[in-house]
Amino acid sequence: MILLIKVILAIVMVLFALFPVAWIVSAALDPTSQLGSQRLIPPNAGLVNFEKLLSDPLMPFWRWIWNSVKIATITTLLSLSITTMAAYAFSRLRFAGRITMLKAIMLIQIFPNLLALVAIYLMIQQTGKIVPWLGLETHAGLILVYLGGSMGINIWLIKGFLDTIPRAIDEAAMVDGATNWQIFTQLLLPLLRPILVVVGILAFIGTYGEFVLARILLSRAENYTLMVGLALFTDNQFAQNWGQFSAGALIGALPIMIVYLLLQDQIAGGLTSGAVKE
Amino acid sequence: MSATSTFNPPKTQQTPFFSLIRWFFILTFNFGVIGFIYQALQLGYMQLAGVVTTVSILVNVILIFSWASPYRWMVIGLAFMILFTVYPLIFTISIAFTNYGDGHLLSQAQALEVIQRESYLPKTGKAYRWTAYQSPDGNYVLWLQDQDGQSYLVREGSAPVAAKAGDPGIGEADANGIPKSIEGFTRLNPILAATDAKLPQIKFGVEGQTIQIRSPSEAAELRPRYVYDSATNSLTDQESGEIFYAIDGTYTSRTSGKQIVPGYQSFVGVRNFSDFLQSQALRGPLLQILTWNIIFPLLSVVSTFSLGLAIALLFNDAAMPFKRLFRTLLLVPYTIPTVITILIWRGMMNPDLGIINQLTRSLLGFSPPWTSEPIWAQAAILLINLWLGYPYFMLISSGALRSIPADLYEAATIDGASSWQAFRTITLPLLLVAVGPLLIASYIYNFNNFGLIYLFIGGGPPIVGATTQAGHTDILISYVYKLAFASGGRGVQYGLASAISIVVFSIVATLTLIQFRFTNMWEEMSRNA
Numbered sequence: 001m002i003l004l005i006k007v008i009l010a011i012v013m014v015l016f017a018l019f020p021v022a023w024i025v026s027a028a029l030d031p032t033s034q035l036g037s038q039r040l041i042p043p044n045a046g047l048v049n050f051e052k053l054l055s056d057p058l059m060p061f062w063r064w065i066w067n068s069v070k071i072a073t074i075t076t077l078l079s080l081s082i083t084t085m086a087a088y089a090f091s092r093l094r095f096a097g098r099i100t101m102l103k104a105i106m107l108i109q110i111f112p113n114l115l116a117l118v119a120i121y122l123m124i125q126q127t128g129k130i131v132p133w134l135g136l137e138t139h140a141g142l143i144l145v146y147l148g149g150s151m152g153i154n155i156w157l158i159k160g161f162l163d164t165i166p167r168a169i170d171e172a173a174m175v176d177g178a179t180n181w182q183i184f185t186q187l188l189l190p191l192l193r194p195i196l197v198v199v200g201i202l203a204f205i206g207t208y209g210e211f212v213l214a215r216i217l218l219s220r221a222e223n224y225t226l227m228v229g230l231a232l233f234t235d236n237q238f239a240q241n242w243g244q245f246s247a248g249a250l251i252g253a254l255p256i257m258i259v260y261l262l263l264q265d266q267i268a269g270g271l272t273s274g275a276v277k278e
Numbered sequence: 279m280s281a282t283s284t285f286n287p288p289k290t291q292q293t294p295f296f297s298l299i300r301w302f303f304i305l306t307f308n309f310g311v312i313g314f315i316y317q318a319l320q321l322g323y324m325q326l327a328g329v330v331t332t333v334s335i336l337v338n339v340i341l342i343f344s345w346a347s348p349y350r351w352m353v354i355g356l357a358f359m360i361l362f363t364v365y366p367l368i369f370t371i372s373i374a375f376t377n378y379g380d381g382h383l384l385s386q387a388q389a390l391e392v393i394q395r396e397s398y399l400p401k402t403g404k405a406y407r408w409t410a411y412q413s414p415d416g417n418y419v420l421w422l423q424d425q426d427g428q429s430y431l432v433r434e435g436s437a438p439v440a441a442k443a444g445d446p447g448i449g450e451a452d453a454n455g456i457p458k459s460i461e462g463f464t465r466l467n468p469i470l471a472a473t474d475a476k477l478p479q480i481k482f483g484v485e486g487q488t489i490q491i492r493s494p495s496e497a498a499e500l501r502p503r504y505v506y507d508s509a510t511n512s513l514t515d516q517e518s519g520e521i522f523y524a525i526d527g528t529y530t531s532r533t534s535g536k537q538i539v540p541g542y543q544s545f546v547g548v549r550n551f552s553d554f555l556q557s558q559a560l561r562g563p564l565l566q567i568l569t570w571n572i573i574f575p576l577l578s579v580v581s582t583f584s585l586g587l588a589i590a591l592l593f594n595d596a597a598m599p600f601k602r603l604f605r606t607l608l609l610v611p612y613t614i615p616t617v618i619t620i621l622i623w624r625g626m627m628n629p630d631l632g633i634i635n636q637l638t639r640s641l642l643g644f645s646p647p648w649t650s651e652p653i654w655a656q657a658a659i660l661l662i663n664l665w666l667g668y669p670y671f672m673l674i675s676s677g678a679l680r681s682i683p684a685d686l687y688e689a690a691t692i693d694g695a696s697s698w699q700a701f702r703t704i705t706l707p708l709l710l711v712a713v714g715p716l717l718i719a720s721y722i723y724n725f726n727n728f729g730l731i732y733l734f735i736g737g738g739p740p741i742v743g744a745t746t747q748a749g750h751t752d753i754l755i756s757y758v759y760k761l762a763f764a765s766g767g768r769g770v771q772y773g774l775a776s777a778i779s780i781v782v783f784s785i786v787a788t789l790t791l792i793q794f795r796f797t798n799m800w801e802e803m804s805r806n807a
Contacts, residue, residue, distance in 0.1 A: 003595070003597050003598070006592050006595060006598060007598070007599065009592060010589075010592055010593075010598075010604050013589060013592075013608060014604065014607045014608060016665070017607060017608050017610055017611050017665070017669075018607060018610060020611075020619070020622050020623065020626060020665070021610060021614070023622075023626060023633060024622050027625075034631075082352075082354055082355040082358070083355065085351045085352060085355075086351055086352035086355050088351055089348050089349075089351035089352055090352075093348040093351070094348075095348035095349065105359075107790075108359065108363055108364060108367075115370070115726065115755065115758075115779045115782055115783055115786075116363075116366035116367055116369070116370045116779065117758075117759070117762070118370060118373065118758075118762045118772050118775050118776055118779065119365075119366035119367075119369035119370045119373065119776070120362065120366050121762075121763075122369070122373075122772070123326065123362075123365070123366060123369065126318070126321070126323045126326050127326070129321055129323075130314055130317045130318055130321065130323075131314065144358070144361075144362065145362050147358045147362070148358045148359060148361060148362020148363045149362070149363060150355060150358065151352070151355040151356065151358070151359040151363075205615070208615065209615035209616055209617060211616075211617045211729050211733070212728055212729065212732075212759075216763065227615065227617040227618070230617065230618065230621060231617055231621060231733055234621050234624070234625075238624070238625065238628075239625075239628060239630075239631050242625055245621070245625070246622075246625075249618045249621065249622060252615065252618055253613075253614045253615055253618050256613060256614070256615060257610065257613040257614060260609070260612070260613035261606055261609065261610075261613060264605075264606065264609060268673045268677070
């Protein structure tokens with residue numbers, strides 16, 4: 001009896017969790033594409049909204065996806081390299097200020113760079129006057145700002161993982177004449193793969209979904225990331241273009257959702273040890 | 279433990295090849311950086327030049343000296359951290375004490391240059407008699423004669439040239455020595471010229487040698503309006519004789535209170551902070567925003583944690599079927615990018631057309647005014663955040679629940695405790711110890727949850743009577759954004775926005791310290807480091 005109640009409660013919760021998703025799928029397939037006239041099961045379901053979305057000259061949708069994927073990929077790869085190398089040094093080498101620096105990294109990243117957005121904007125604006133390809137409206141400038149936040153909690157995470165790998169492995173290699181660089185690239189990096197996958201996916205998803213900095217630094221439609229594009233698209237005639245928006249939201253969200261659900265165990269493990277999505 | 283602390287890695291061995299690459303890198307790096315700093319100085323970006331210099335010295339030291347070789351592993355990350363996290367922090371603090379913003383964007387030298395370009399038409403002084411000529415497409419030229427009988431031709435955009443009737447392109451003189459025509463232009467008779475509305479507005483000649491018509495009989499050269507006195511840092515208006523002194527970045531008259539536009543960037547001390555605390559207009563919305571900023575994350579954390587924990591407890595029952603499937607489905611809200619989620623909910627909560635309002639209208643006969651009534655807007659934001667946030671606490675709580683030893687419950691059952699008592703005295707206290715820090719982290723995250731507030735209805739509905747754009751769901755960070763980037767109302771105010779950022783910084787810092795204390799984080803860190 002109690003179990004039955006529990007199952008019913010769980011089903012109610014699942015309905016709460018999935019209703020918006022079901023609703024957006026139905027909106028994307030509903031050819032009338034109006035917010036007010038939508039049914040949960042659209043009468044003449046079709047791909048009209050997707051066709052309209054991808055051919056709309058005001059909304060360079062493929063471009064936005066490409067921008068987002070490009071920015072997120074580059075940021076993820078660079079920030080992973082930066083963090084992993086730093087984590088190696090913190091775990092394996094001994095140098096002055098090691099603990100102080102570890103603490104400082106923890107403290108500094110607590111201040112979200114969102115709070116300094118005025119300063120970041122002005123700084124990128126000024127940089128752009130000197131090096132145009134790093135200024136406002138450039139993806140390189142945005143990536144640099146994202147990378148500024150990469151020395152963070154993830155260093156702790158990877159360092160923690162490295163600390164669990166016995167030093168005997170490195171020492172043996174050192175006796176054989178391996179350099180630090182060889183130990184790092186050939187011995188430890190392969191062992192780090194599981195944690196790097198989790199940290200990398202979370203970093204990718206975080207960058208892919210980032211809105212504020214991209215919104216401030218990019219202001220031309222062809223430069224937008226997908227999140228900025230979708231958000232600004234909804235400023236105009238949201239209700240009329242509901243179907244098109246839904247199609248876009250679906251394309252934007254689905255790949256991430258699938259990756260997440262496939263890797264949910266690893267990601268849950270990463271989350272409990274302190275990784276963050278944002 | 280002792281084995282690891284005495285462990286000493288060998289010095290980094292360097293092959294000649296690596297060494298060559300390193301020096302090549304150092305040279306290119308310095309070449310680029312010096313060019314950058316030079317240009318930054320030329321453009322007057324002193325702070326930017328300063329921070330880039332500091333960072334590049336650090337990079338050089340790390341790359342050149344072999345004792346610094348461990349730092350080479352993190353040199354890029356350190357450089358980025360200083361440039362894009364530490365420096366913006368310092369920059370924010372320094373802007374907060376200035377009046378930087380609309381009307382105060384220029385440096386003092388640049389502002390003076392602009393102001394001194396302003397000119398006026400003297401009521402008396404050297405004058406010319408003038409005759410106007412008009413071209414078919416509506417352009418004008420002037421023929422000028424001074425008291426000595428010397429004559430000039432002046433066009434728009436080029437300096438006056440001495441000319442005589444009969445010169446190439448200039449027609450024959452009439453009885454007064456004025457040419458009857460000028461190539462491409464026809465002469466206007468005095469009455470037509472005197473009644474032409476456009477003519478007196480036109481500035482003939484070029485900057486520094488500008489001629490304007492003063493009266494039907496006279497045209498005169500414009501004079502610079504303001505004369506700068508560097509000894510007193512003041513400007514004197516040549517037209518009215520009024521003196522303007524530099525007060526907080528604006529040249530202001532002490533007698534009339536008039537101000538010269540543009541002002542310039544200057545240090546204004548704690549004025550932004552005191553404005554923010556004392557100004558009636560600002561303080562009104564601010565107090566309201568601050569209150570909501572404290573309540574909103576609190577309610578969000580309590581609601582998401584409660585729901586997440588409830589679900590985790592539901593699935594803590596070994597008899598529960600389809601656990602894995604349920605968990606996967608319940609995780610879905612967490613997997614959708616937040617921006618998209620908020621926009622979906624915004625559509626569903628559209629008061630006229632959204633599905634939620636259609637449902638409540640047909641089921642309850644009532645349509646919640648999500649976007650127009652403050653209390654409903656706040657409720658909407660909390661509901662969206664609940665949907666977004668519960669899966670996180672579901673994951674965290676189910677992990678924590680599994681770590682509570684089962685024999686504690688057995689002991690409680692033997693002592694005759696009800697399951698509610700067991701939950702209250704065993705589960706909850708142990709769970710709170712485990713997830714406490716995450717609750718505080720979640721509070722801090724939501725304290726600055728700009729995306730949610732901004733994307734739902736941009737902080738609206740507006741607070742009636744506020745002089746700045748402030749809304750009932752605005753939190754400090756979204757208010758800062760509006761002050762700094764959304765023009766309108768009082769314009770862009772970087773200084774004030776930065777001052778509020780600092781207030782937010784301090785609140786976040788305090789909360790973080792509490793979190794660290796709460797979790798003994800420092801001790802734990804030092805032990806693990």
